[in-house]
Amino acid sequence: MFELPVTTIEGPEIFVIEFGDIVNYFTVYTAALFTFALLFTILVIISRPERQVDIAFGGDAFYTKDVTPAQMKFQRFMALACGLATLGAMMSGDVFNFTLFTSMVGITNIGIVAAYKYKHVLNAAFQYGIVAMIATVPLFGSAAIILATTGTLSMWELFGSTIAVPLIAKIFLVLGVMGEGMAPFYVAKAEITRAPGAPYVLMIHVSSLLLFLRVVEIVISM
Amino acid sequence: MEEIYILGLLAVFLSIVIGFWALVKEEDDLHRILLTDLAEILALALIALVATDLAEALILPGLVVGISELMAISEVFLVREGLTRQPERMLHIEVMDSAPAILALALIGYGVLLSGFSGGAVAGIGVIFYFICKGHDERFAIFEVLSGYAWVMWIVAFFIFVLVPQYWFFGVLIAGAAILLKVAGKMSLVGTMRGGANV
Numbered sequence: 001m002f003e004l005p006v007t008t009i010e011g012p013e014i015f016v017i018e019f020g021d022i023v024n025y026f027t028v029y030t031a032a033l034f035t036f037a038l039l040f041t042i043l044v045i046i047s048r049p050e051r052q053v054d055i056a057f058g059g060d061a062f063y064t065k066d067v068t069p070a071q072m073k074f075q076r077f078m079a080l081a082c083g084l085a086t087l088g089a090m091m092s093g094d095v096f097n098f099t100l101f102t103s104m105v106g107i108t109n110i111g112i113v114a115a116y117k118y119k120h121v122l123n124a125a126f127q128y129g130i131v132a133m134i135a136t137v138p139l140f141g142s143a144a145i146i147l148a149t150t151g152t153l154s155m156w157e158l159f160g161s162t163i164a165v166p167l168i169a170k171i172f173l174v175l176g177v178m179g180e181g182m183a184p185f186y187v188a189k190a191e192i193t194r195a196p197g198a199p200y201v202l203m204i205h206v207s208s209l210l211l212f213l214r215v216v217e218i219v220i221s222m
Numbered sequence: 223m224e225e226i227y228i229l230g231l232l233a234v235f236l237s238i239v240i241g242f243w244a245l246v247k248e249e250d251d252l253h254r255i256l257l258t259d260l261a262e263i264l265a266l267a268l269i270a271l272v273a274t275d276l277a278e279a280l281i282l283p284g285l286v287v288g289i290s291e292l293m294a295i296s297e298v299f300l301v302r303e304g305l306t307r308q309p310e311r312m313l314h315i316e317v318m319d320s321a322p323a324i325l326a327l328a329l330i331g332y333g334v335l336l337s338g339f340s341g342g343a344v345a346g347i348g349v350i351f352y353f354i355c356k357g358h359d360e361r362f363a364i365f366e367v368l369s370g371y372a373w374v375m376w377i378v379a380f381f382i383f384v385l386v387p388q389y390w391f392f393g394v395l396i397a398g399a400a401i402l403l404k405v406a407g408k409m410s411l412v413g414t415m416r417g418g419a420n421v
Contacts, residue, residue, distance in 0.1 A: 096280055096283075100283055100284075100287060103287045103291065104287070106291065107287070107290055107291050107294055110291070110294045110295060110298065111294060114294065114297060114298045114301065117301070119302065122298055122301060122302040123302065125298050126251065126295060126298050126299060126302060129291065129294060129295030129298055130245075130254055130255070130258055130295065132291060133258040133259075133261070133262060133288070133291045133292065133295065134242070134245065134258055134261050136262060136265050136284075136287065136288060136291065137238060137261050137262070137264055137265040137268075139265070140265040140266070140268060140269055140280075140284050141265055141268040143269070143280070144265075144268040144269040144271065144272055144277070144280075145268070147269075147272050147274075147276065147277065147280075148227065148271065148272045153276075
């Protein structure tokens with residue numbers, strides 16, 4: 001009953017579940033992103049934390065830090081939650097659900113880094129948290145403006161040619177995702193990723209990258 | 223109607239500019255957390271401007287997400303500043319030893335009678351009172367289990383609504399009972415927020 005209006009951007013649809021006018025769907029494009037996110041979520045489940053080595057400059061000495069999975073329990077849980085939120089954002093067919101999943105990714109990203117006790121990591125996590133929180137203003141703002149001007153939040157309606165989404169809403173959506181996922185601002189994240197626990201910290205990058213790819217698809221299709 | 227929306231939009235955008243400007247100027251980190259909370263409210267105002275039933279339904283998840291983000295960064299702030307302190311017992315009077323059991327029993331009984339959201343609130347207040355007075359060395363596992371069952375009941379009720387809509391009344395009853403458990407459990411946690419070994 002539902003047909004994707006434009007198939008040139010993301011390819012034909014593969015799978016569709018409909019709840020009223022909210023349609024969760026996979027196209028070739030989103031299915032690829034979903035698979036990627038799933039792969040990394042599984043990696044987070046099965047992998048053990050990395051062991052960092054600090055080199056002492058001026059000599060041959062080095063320190064190895066022993067990190068056990070027990071110490072990393074919370075990070076692993078948060079990375080898992082982050083993976084699930086990313087999966088949700090990939091297959092969501094509703095603008096508001098997408099924004100909710102995006103802010104969930106933001107929260108879990110803070111959670112992944114917040115458990116470390118290093119001062120510089122906490123500092124970076126705090127700044128990042130402020131940005132993520134401010135970003136909910138344009139994020140929910142865009143959903144609200146889309147709802148107010150078009151009367152629907154379903155992507156299947158919005159992707160059609162009959163409904164024109166205002167430019168400001170699109171700009172807000174991209175801004176919001178940029179703030180939550182921090183996709184182009186890796187400089188701010190460099191401090192965060194100096195924390196130990198490589199496979200879990202990687203989830204921050206993966207989630208923001210996938211979110212950004214997805215929001216580009218949404219904004220172009222609208 | 224259209225003009226009112228535009229007018230409201232302008233007012234909110236003006237507030238956003240003011241709020242963001244304040245955030246840029248602010249130096250103190252604690253104040254910045256509070257200002258981000260203000261900015262969060264402006265996002266809710268943007269949703270509220272839509273002024274339909276759907277907007278009302280969207281405000282709640284928006285609020286929940288905002289609060290959880292606020293809690294996350296407050297936690298980061300507390301850890302970073304090393305601001306953790308064991309609170310001591312503030313108040314202890316005779317009535318707190320004798321009254322809680324019977325009052326809590328009455329409130330919970332009345333809450334079960336009311337059922338639903340308000341019933342959960344009443345029953346929750348009963349449990350809050352009990353925990354505040356009696357201490358809370360009880361195991362929290364039971365709340366987690368109850369909360370999990372409530373969640374499952376919601377899912378069951380949802381499937382009843384979707385798959386067999388003619389049994390909607392049964393679905394309503396299940397969802398009502400689940401929200402009673404959920405609200406009561408959540409509120410009772412408030413009564414335990416005075417610090418202690420297992421909090």
